[in-house]
Amino acid sequence: MSGKSIHQPLILPDWVPEGAIHYLAHTELGQPMRELARSAGCHASTIMRQIRRIETRRDDPLVDAALQCLGAERRPISAGKNPSKKDLPMAQPALTSVPDEATLKQEAMRILPRLCETGAVLAIAAEMEKAVVVRDTASGGSTRTAVVDAAVAQAMALKDWIAPANSGRIIRDHITTAGRSALGEMIGANGGMRRGTGGFAEAQTGFEGPDMGWQDDTDDAESNRRQKMRFSLADSPLIALSRRKDKSGKPFLSDALVHAGEHLREDFELAQMGTRVTQNWQGFLTAGTQGGSCGTGGVSDSAGAAQARVTSALRHLGPGLSDVALRCCCYLEGLETTEKRLGWSARSGKIVLRIALMRLKRHYDETIGPGGPMIG
Numbered sequence: 001m002s003g004k005s006i007h008q009p010l011i012l013p014d015w016v017p018e019g020a021i022h023y024l025a026h027t028e029l030g031q032p033m034r035e036l037a038r039s040a041g042c043h044a045s046t047i048m049r050q051i052r053r054i055e056t057r058r059d060d061p062l063v064d065a066a067l068q069c070l071g072a073e074r075r076p077i078s079a080g081k082n083p084s085k086k087d088l089p090m091a092q093p094a095l096t097s098v099p100d101e102a103t104l105k106q107e108a109m110r111i112l113p114r115l116c117e118t119g120a121v122l123a124i125a126a127e128m129e130k131a132v133v134v135r136d137t138a139s140g141g142s143t144r145t146a147v148v149d150a151a152v153a154q155a156m157a158l159k160d161w162i163a164p165a166n167s168g169r170i171i172r173d174h175i176t177t178a179g180r181s182a183l184g185e186m187i188g189a190n191g192g193m194r195r196g197t198g199g200f201a202e203a204q205t206g207f208e209g210p211d212m213g214w215q216d217d218t219d220d221a222e223s224n225r226r227q228k229m230r231f232s233l234a235d236s237p238l239i240a241l242s243r244r245k246d247k248s249g250k251p252f253l254s255d256a257l258v259h260a261g262e263h264l265r266e267d268f269e270l271a272q273m274g275t276r277v278t279q280n281w282q283g284f285l286t287a288g289t290q291g292g293s294c295g296t297g298g299v300s301d302s303a304g305a306a307q308a309r310v311t312s313a314l315r316h317l318g319p320g321l322s323d324v325a326l327r328c329c330c331y332l333e334g335l336e337t338t339e340k341r342l343g344w345s346a347r348s349g350k351i352v353l354r355i356a357l358m359r360l361k362r363h364y365d366e367t368i369g370p371g372g373p374m375i376g
Helices: 018-030 033-040 044-059 063-076 103-116 150-158 177-189 219-228 236-242 255-271 302-316 323-331 336-340 349-369
Strands: 002-007 010-012 120-125 130-136 142-149 162-164 172-173
Touching: 010 018, 018 033, 018 044, 018 063, 033 044, 044 063, 063 150, 063 162, 063 172, 103 120, 103 130, 103 142, 103 150, 103 172, 103 177, 120 150, 130 150, 142 150, 142 255, 150 162, 150 177, 172 177, 219 255, 236 323, 236 349, 255 302, 255 323, 302 323, 302 349, 323 336, 323 349, 336 349
Parallel strands: none
Antiparallel strands: 002 010, 120 130, 120 172, 130 142, 162 172
């Protein structure tokens, strides 16, 4: 694995923060602070502050496990010699692998936006291999919106992108200011950021990527602006709608309908995670686009399966309903923009979206079972 090196044989992934590198070099390899300062071109007091800060952060179980795993996997052991007790880490961490830079960024682009949603936290229990993102619902309950490997969660904690809000057996982490800044940089690097202009669920940040399969035939500036994905760091169109009430005072979208839309979004995001995603969703968009073919060449098994589930769900919805579901649930396009692109009357989009979600829920009930699928 390529990565940062501090006085071989300590080789670490590129994402490991500088402070953690110096901490591991000092604690695992016994390198003096002055020697580390000379290598880094700074004063020894700077190295000391970095090491002390990392040491205090080991109260966070995710940070502690990440450091243990990095130290255990990178700790040199003499050839032909059985490791003694001092050669082993203090305790065996729950994870068994360290994510590389590309994997961490890929997963962060999927998980951090979920943590930006109102009432969302990342929950993980001791010795569990997976962490889950849960979010409060309008009815007062909670729903699971994403699942991530513990190794990735620990890496995000070590980078200070998430921080614990409690102590105990089940830790709940929230996104930090550093995490929001990192997400903004990743979104910008992935295709730029734009601000929407007013309207329901429109005050959102946009980004686009080469594999989104959403293109217009025209080259004018307005068309290029419209093809940007609408992406909210706080609320998606579904979440915003679920907080609205109908005439009877009940939520406009029930938890079950939101869950169906969230599952479609989760599969859509997983489908983008292949090594070379060739899936083209244009065939399900009926306004301002042309139909396209779909393929799964170079895509991992999990990404290919997610593509198949999305394709099956959209085909079940049919024209019109699949369009609004793909735009609002997957592309996170605001309802007003969707209405304009499809030529619908104002405030009609939310009605069509609810109908689409009702049919989507029925599809999941028939193919998965009552209650729909578990996200992740």
